[in-house]
Amino acid sequence: MARRIAITGLGAVSAIGLGAKANWDAAREGRSGIAPHRFEGGQHAPEPVTLPAALTADGFAAGLEARFGRKVSGTLDRFALLGLAAAYEAIEQAGLVDHAALDQRTAIVLGHGQGGQETLEKSYERFFGLKSQRMHPATVPKIMVSGGVSAVAMQFGVHGPTFATSSACASSAHAIVQGAGLIQTGLADVAIVGGSEAIATPGCMAGWMAIQALADATCRPFSKDRDGMVMADGGAALILEDYEHARARGAEILAEYLGAGMTSDAFHITQPSLEGTSGAMRQAIANGGLAEADEVLISAHGTGTPLNDKNEAASIRAVFGERARRHPVIATKSAHGHLIGGSAALQAVIALQALKAGLAPPVLNFNEPDPECDVDVVVGQARPIKARHALVNAFAFGGLNVSMAFSA
Template sequence: MSGGRRIAVTGMGAVSALGAGVAETWDAVRQGRSGIAPHLFDGGAHGPEPVTLPAALAADGFQSALEARMGRKVSASLDRFALFALCAAFEALDQAGLVGDAVLGERTAIVLGHGQGGQETLEKGYERFFGLKSPRMHPAMVPKVMVSGGVSAVAMQFGVHGPVFATSSACASSAHAIVQGAGLIQTGLADVAIVGGAEAIATPGSMSGWQAIHALAETTCRPFSQGRDGMVMGEGGAVLILEDLERAKSRGATVFGEYLGAGMTSDAFHITQPSLEGTAAAIRQACTAGDLLSQEEVLIAAHGTGTPLNDENESAALDAAFAGVAVRRPLIATKSAHGHLIGGSAAMQTIIALKAMRAGLAPPVLNFLGPDPNCDVDVVVGEARPITARHALLNAFAFGGLNVSMAFATA
């Protein structure tokens, strides 16, 4: 690592279909509870017939709780995805003991990942323009739609004047955000980085688009299972506070884990189909950065979308990266509980992996119908499994062949 700076995780925040907070989210995945349910998606008077699809929509009440905590209304000026980001950031900074910290300023960075930005605002705006033939858009439409709306909201709320930007690389967005935030600390441009991602694209128009590419499951998400038939859209956000380890220790912060490094590759192959070589290369790079192949046990927090092609490719890539190395590798795939948060997924799964290692329990993969002979991985099923792993490998793979694997250790 550049300059020898080690990167601690000192705060975590989350909002999803499993709850408006990390504790609720962790309790749900540990106990094998799912946030996936049938939902009606109605495109309105100018749209097609409503359709019912499985989805994992965020728990009710998060917005009112956020506004009560902030002491002001923000819902009119922010799209739902930015509200998720702000909610998760509030919890993470509070846990890290940094809410109201006057020293955040120029030595703090924010990097958040989002796949699409303000989709709900965009669809409502198009309904107004094309459907109702109104020549006037809402005056807040552009700032609510822009992908950087979330990071800007967090920066303004907490007085962050350092490097602030968004990453957008589909399902790898928050993984890229975490790596970029860690890099800013390692190169000395920041001492603290607020990183993660959020997404709110479970909207009628967006869901129709995902249906068009045959990506959505008809019933539920079954990662690495026989009979799996697609992903389930989720929504929410997840944020981690990364901090220079020595700084964290000097101020008496609780350290929940350590970022060890990452691998990042591009398949340069196909817009939707993954490449075994690119995926395996990212995993190998992360294993090298975190010295994972020398460990007795490594927890695998899989990308695990539940699509036939992705899960098979990820399994093969793990086998290739760990070939001939006797490391126990229990595998978790929590999209089966909270759905696919797209830009927020990697951050959410990182938080769950850190919680799992600290608790010594790997949460089960839900909806499992039996092993797929083409997925030779140790899937945790049934109930939470006791583990001794102190290191985790986190995978995030995106359309366009954008691959990120990260290595973490628990404190």
């Protein structure tokens, strides 16, 4: 039999809160972290632009360094610091700081869409704009996508399997599934999983503007007047643990990872496919052992783009049929924005707390139902739910789909 996977720690840092509980409180209360931000490059950049975004307050780094008792930000890009902050909180909640378990039997898998974009843009400004050959000696380590997992490993003395996943918006979902797989195959007893992102930068925002993916004012998942996504930064982490290992050391078991589905559309670089997204959900339901009668909280990918939300709603109807409207749908990107590589992990952290509380947080900025999104979208205020299971969806550009099943 496959080893059961307990969840013993949660961590999160985003525009709506520093800490997993703070993120849940904000989501439950309908508080948004989206606001206008001025994106301004160096002296050789185009004119600044003001766009909606959801950016984490800079104070998180000071808090992180206070915990470690030393400066760690000098050699880490913002994306890695965000991942490290979330991982520290999750490790601390799990009671694993300075624990013997954090050694060769622990794995780290974190997901990031692009890595050190902030460092990359500053380096390009210096090299191409200022014509300078002199780079910061930490430039390469700060840019590499694996910089975050290496930082966590070094800070906590983890010697087990450690690597990063990068699959655009599905990155942290793939990381969670890979971490669970390492435990189920016996290569680890504990896995620190999740992801982070910090690509709301002037150059990167220009790229998203070029494909007309950004909202004019805010993120409105499933609302008829939705017009795009809102970029964000932040990070989230979960501690996965062999169930018996967690019980043996007396850890509090917060929830359980049940299984997942993963598919590839093999169709289009930006347009979703009904077959791919619904296929991932069906696999997650089957692999997670969810019964047909179970009420399920669906944490939608819910980007607020016209195509994604229409396709995801169609996928929910295709999977559940006449029972589709029995399953409440939430879309927390309406509050914390789209963390790209870190979004799925943050959705999971919020969804698990929603199950524990018996409340589904509201989808914000919802103005008008869309007949093409005929699912039970939770709007207005948090709604009491009976669901003990959740599906967390992550559907990435390139047609890379993950759906994960949890219980609490």
